[in-house]
Amino acid sequence: MMSGTMPYAAQQTQTMPPKVPSGSPMTTSGTVVPVQIPAYEQSYIENILRLNLGKVGTFYMTYENNSEWNAKIFKGVLEAAGRDHIIISDPTTGVRTILLMVNLNYATFDQPLVYQYPGTIGNIPTTR
Numbered sequence: 001m002m003s004g005t006m007p008y009a010a011q012q013t014q015t016m017p018p019k020v021p022s023g024s025p026m027t028t029s030g031t032v033v034p035v036q037i038p039a040y041e042q043s044y045i046e047n048i049l050r051l052n053l054g055k056v057g058t059f060y061m062t063y064e065n066n067s068e069w070n071a072k073i074f075k076g077v078l079e080a081a082g083r084d085h086i087i088i089s090d091p092t093t094g095v096r097t098i099l100l101m102v103n104l105n106y107a108t109f110d111q112p113l114v115y116q117y118p119g120t121i122g123n124i125p126t127t128r
Contacts, residue, residue: 045101049081051114059086061103074099 025033059074074097076088086099 046081046083048115049078049086051116053078055109055111058108059099060105061099062105063103
């Protein structure tokens with residue numbers, strides 16, 4: 001290597017490819033086809049619960065390898081729902097309980113639920 005000259009790799013200018021949203025289709029020539037990202041949330045249990053905050057629900061939970069009880073029922077006002085937890089409160093005492101989603105079997109509500117399926121606007125009409 002001669003002194004005073006830069007190696008070939010250092011002489012090239014590096015260009016970065018354009019940022020492309022994950023899952024965007026491309027043509028055979030390499031052009032990215034823009035797609036509209038959906039403006040709705042996917043139908044996960046925490047999203048359904050979030051649509052129904054303030055409603056009283058009954059939450060059926062199971063706890064493996066528990067010597068005292070392996071199943072327990074909690075009833076309360078739904079205050080919050082995250083990816084891994086639910087927060088309910090007792091309407092008479094105000095005591096708040098954090099429940100882990102991993103233990104949730106199912107939940108029931110005594111009143112109609114707000115439910116928006118992905119890709120639809122508003123509630124799906126019931127046929128009862």
